[in-house]
Amino acid sequence: MISISNVTKSYPSAPRAALDGVSLEIEKGEFVFLVGASGSGKSSLMRLILREDVPSGGEIFVLGQNLVGLPNRRVPLFRRQLGVVFQDFRLLPNKTAAQNVAFSLEVIGKSAGFIAEAVPDVLRRVGLEHKANSLPSELSGGEQQRIALARAIVNNPAILLADEPTGNLDPKTSEEIMALLERINLAGTTVIMATHDRGIVDRLKKRVVELKDGVIVRDEKGAGYGVQR
Amino acid sequence: MNLKFVLSEVSTGLRKNLSMVVSVILVTFVSLTFVGTAGLLQMQINTMKNYWYDKAQVAIYLCTNTSPDTVCPQGEASPDVQKTIAAKLEGATLKPFIKKYYFENHQQAYQTFQQQFKGNVVAKYVQPAQLNETFWISLNNPNQSAVITESFSGVTGVEQVKDQRTYLDQIFSILNIASLAAVGIAVLMLFSATLLVSTTIRLSAVMRRREIGIMRLVGASNFYIRLPFVIEGVVAGLIGAALAGGAVFAIVQYFVQGYLVNQLPLTSFVGLGDAATILPLLIGAGVVLTAIASNQAIRRYLKV
Ligand SMILES: Nc1ncnc2c1ncn2[C@@H]1O[C@H](COP(=O)(O)OP(=O)(O)O)[C@@H](O)[C@H]1O
Ligand SMILES: [Mg+2]
Numbered sequence: 001m002i003s004i005s006n007v008t009k010s011y012p013s014a015p016r017a018a019l020d021g022v023s024l025e026i027e028k029g030e031f032v033f034l035v036g037a038s039g040s041g042k043s044s045l046m047r048l049i050l051r052e053d054v055p056s057g058g059e060i061f062v063l064g065q066n067l068v069g070l071p072n073r074r075v076p077l078f079r080r081q082l083g084v085v086f087q088d089f090r091l092l093p094n095k096t097a098a099q100n101v102a103f104s105l106e107v108i109g110k111s112a113g114f115i116a117e118a119v120p121d122v123l124r125r126v127g128l129e130h131k132a133n134s135l136p137s138e139l140s141g142g143e144q145q146r147i148a149l150a151r152a153i154v155n156n157p158a159i160l161l162a163d164e165p166t167g168n169l170d171p172k173t174s175e176e177i178m179a180l181l182e183r184i185n186l187a188g189t190t191v192i193m194a195t196h197d198r199g200i201v202d203r204l205k206k207r208v209v210e211l212k213d214g215v216i217v218r219d220e221k222g223a224g225y226g227v228q229r
Numbered sequence: 230m231n232l233k234f235v236l237s238e239v240s241t242g243l244r245k246n247l248s249m250v251v252s253v254i255l256v257t258f259v260s261l262t263f264v265g266t267a268g269l270l271q272m273q274i275n276t277m278k279n280y281w282y283d284k285a286q287v288a289i290y291l292c293t294n295t296s297p298d299t300v301c302p303q304g305e306a307s308p309d310v311q312k313t314i315a316a317k318l319e320g321a322t323l324k325p326f327i328k329k330y331y332f333e334n335h336q337q338a339y340q341t342f343q344q345q346f347k348g349n350v351v352a353k354y355v356q357p358a359q360l361n362e363t364f365w366i367s368l369n370n371p372n373q374s375a376v377i378t379e380s381f382s383g384v385t386g387v388e389q390v391k392d393q394r395t396y397l398d399q400i401f402s403i404l405n406i407a408s409l410a411a412v413g414i415a416v417l418m419l420f421s422a423t424l425l426v427s428t429t430i431r432l433s434a435v436m437r438r439r440e441i442g443i444m445r446l447v448g449a450s451n452f453y454i455r456l457p458f459v460i461e462g463v464v465a466g467l468i469g470a471a472l473a474g475g476a477v478f479a480i481v482q483y484f485v486q487g488y489l490v491n492q493l494p495l496t497s498f499v500g501l502g503d504a505a506t507i508l509p510l511l512i513g514a515g516v517v518l519t520a521i522a523s524n525q526a527i528r529r530y531l532k533v
Contacts, residue, residue, distance in 0.1 A: 050446075072451075079448035090446075092439055103440075106234040107449035155447070 001190055002026040002049060002159070007058030009044050009214075017056070018044040020214040026192065028158075031185045033201050034194040035225055036211035042194035045211070046161050049192070050082060051075050063158055080108055083152030083160045083189075087167035089144045091136040097147045098123065098132040104151045122154040123147075126180060142173030146180065153184055160184060162193040166200065174200060198225040238440075238457035242433045243464065249429040250465050256425055257469025257519065258476070260418030261511045263411050265477035268507045269485075270408035272499045274401050280497050285393040287368065287377045289314060290361035296388045303385070306362065310386030314364060317380065326376050330366040338363060361388060419518060422469075426462050426522035433458060434530045441531070455527045462523025463516055470515025474508040 002025070009019040019041045026032055034042045047053045048060055051067045060067040063081055070078060091100050098119050105115045123129045126146040136144050145165055152160060162181065166174035178200055185191045195201060201208060202224040210218040210226055218226060243250050291310060292301030311332065317323060318330055333341070339357035346352040366377055374392035381390045434441060444454050481504040490498055 076445075076448040076450045079446065082448075084446055090439070090443065092443065104443065104447040107444045107453055108447060109450075109453065112233075151447075 001028045001030075001063065002192075003059075003061040004045075004048075005059050007045075007048065007055045007060060009041075009048060009053070010056050016213070018214050019048075019055070019211075022058070022211075022214070022216055024209060024216065024219070026190060028190055029185070029188060031182070031191045031204075031206045032193070033204075033206055033208045034192060034211065035196070035201060035208055038196070040211040041214040042211055043163055044214075046084075046163050046192070046194060049159075050084060050161060051078060076108075080155060081158050083155070083157035085145065085148045085152050085160075085162045085165045087164040089136070089141075089148045089168075091144055091147060091151075093136055096133050096135055097128060097139065097150075100136070100147055101151045101154055105154060108155070118154055122150045125153070125183075126150045140173070141169050142176055145169065145173075145177055149177070149180060149184070153189065157189060159190045159192065162191065164194055164196065166195065166197055171199065178204065201225040235453075235457055235460065239460045239464065242437070242457060242461045245436055246429060246433045246461075249425075249432060250461075253422065253425050253429050253462070253465040253519070254469045254472070256418060256422040257466050257515055258472040260415050260422050261470050261473030261515055262476045263415035263418060264514065265473055265504075265507050265511050266480065267408045267411035267415060268510065269477065269480065269499055269503065270404055270411065272503045272506075274404050274408070276497055276499060277404075278397075278401065281397050282371055282394060285371060285397060287366045287374045288389075288391045288393065289364040289366070289377070289381050290388045290391065291363065292386050292388045293359060293361055295359050296361075300388055301386070305358075306386035310384075311362070314381065314384075314387075318364070318366070323376065323380065326368055326370070326373055328367040328369045330364055333363045333365060335360055335362055419514075423518060423522040426465070426519050427526035429465070430458050430462055430523045430526040431530050433461060434527060451531070454531065455524065458527040459520055459523045462519040462526075466515040466519025467512065470512045473515070474504075474511050477507055477511070478504045480504075 004022060004024040007019055007022045008017055010017040022041075022045065034045065036042055044053070048055055048067070049062055051062075051070060054068060058068075063078075065074075065078055067078075091097075092103065095103060101119050101122060102115050105118060110118075120129060120132065123132055126149055128143060128146050128150070131139060131143060131147075134143075136147070139147065145168075149165075160181070165181070166177055169177065174197065181191055181193065182204070205222045205224070207221045208218065208223040208226070209216060291306040291314075292304065294305045296304075315332070318327060335357040338360035339355070342355060342360055343352050368374060368377070371394065374394065378390045378392065381387050441454060478501065481499060481501055485498050486500065489496075
């Protein structure tokens with residue numbers, strides 16, 4: 001499903017490589033925590049999987065596509081198979097919850113009929129059908145992240161990338177988001193989540209991939225966050 | 230393709246960016262009006278050429294007592310000169326070139342002059358003897374005036390051989406320069422119009438960078454992301470071009486047909502039909518230019 005071999009990523013402005021010889025295999029249906037200190041390369045790795053960036057060296061295959069050779073014009077179709085959420089939600093402030101979700105379908109050319117069915121459906125899945133007509137400013141952080149999740153999964157992606165999705169949320173709200181992510185995972189979507197949150201990782205006992213200075217220092221199934229450094 | 234969505238994006242873009250859009254419209258309007266005016270001038274030149282070139286004649290002016298000594302040392306041309314020229318015009322060499330010719334004596338020249346300069350003070354003072362006796366020659370092919378000029382220039386008793394088209398050519402070259410100037414101004418303004426379109430589109434893209442970011446994230450095609458911006462530019466260009474078309478029609482209707490026609494009754498002028506020919510060109514130029522400019526602008530913006 002995702003096959004990363006010996007990937008290096010260096011930014012022109014940075015002296016040290018953000019990722020340095022990273023190799024990783026992720027199977028369909030897995031739930032993977034990407035942990036490590038800030039600056040260890042978690043977001044860089046996510047951007048490569050999403051083909052927002054290309055590696056400086058090495059190879060990445062995602063869903064059978066060789067991302068290094070993938071021409072720019074084929075990137076949009078590739079991305080439709082992936083969903084993404086971020087720490088800062090990235091909702092459009094002038095659109096309601098339902099409109100935010102609908103937007104992501106409209107811009108990939110889905111029909112009005114499809115949208116009319118899919119949007120209420122996915123809002124129900126994240127438990128926010130009653131907030132369909134609320135603006136992001138009228139929603140709590142947790143609710144905003146659930147809308148962002150709804151947007152990410154409305155097109156039934158094979159892979160969900162979550163870059164510190166609980167980073168801005170209190171522990172209780174974080175738990176709700178994690179419960180939702182687990183349910184999404186159980187429904188068949190591969191979930192990769194970057195996080196700092198020791199409590200969450202320790203409790204869920206999933207596969208943990210730990211990055212340190214752009215290098216994978218640990219890859220362990222059913223593990224916890226690891227030793228405090 | 231979800232047209233309703235694209236159009237709502239376009240109208241949002243146009244409204245949020247109204248002052249820039251208005252300036253694009255105005256610059257396109259003014260520059261295309263110059264283009265249209267240049268087109269009208271060219272059409273006017275052609276209309277006049279068609280009208281006058283056929284009527285233009287070659288004139289052989291005979292010497293008078295007041296002609297300059299350098300060309301006419303013997304003064305007034307003798308009746309023999311007139312006979313020789315007439316014979317030559319009727320001769321086998323020149324006859325095939327000539328459609329018709331007639332001779333105008335002092336008295337006839339005087340009458341024509343009085344008519345042309347009616348009310349002008351010179352009409353009072355001119356004497357019939359001062360006006361050249363003239364052979365007026367219409368050629369089968371007006372381009373072959375050199376045949377006449379070469380046969381009669383320098384002949385004793387002939388003051389000058391003149392193709393009337395040389396007068397017309399002067400007028401036409403002035404009109405040509407005017408239309409070139411209009412084209413030059415138009416090119417400069419169209420250039421600034423395209424720059425303005427680029428800036429406007431980029432501003433519009435900056436204002437919608439969140440939306441663009443989400444579109445790219447969820448896999449909207451580049452075509453779909455760019456389309457609203459290109460349409461936005463084209464709408465502005467289209468409005469500008471339509472206004473320019475209206476201006477061209479107004480120029481023809483109110484200035485040419487409403488004013489010039491009365492001032493210069495003997496000339497034929499461009500009409501609304503000619504303006505209608507120019508209109509699609511203006512619309513086409515407005516649409517194509519703004520489409521290219523906005524497409525380039527949004528491409529460059531999205532690349533970085
Ligand atoms: N666009 C960029 N340009 C230059 N350096 C970057 C860029 N993105 C990330 N980096 C650098 O790469 C390293 C890894 O960053 P990142 O992947 O964001 O780590 P994390 O998500 O684990 O905090 C850091 O040293 C960061 O400064
Ligand atoms: Mg990060």
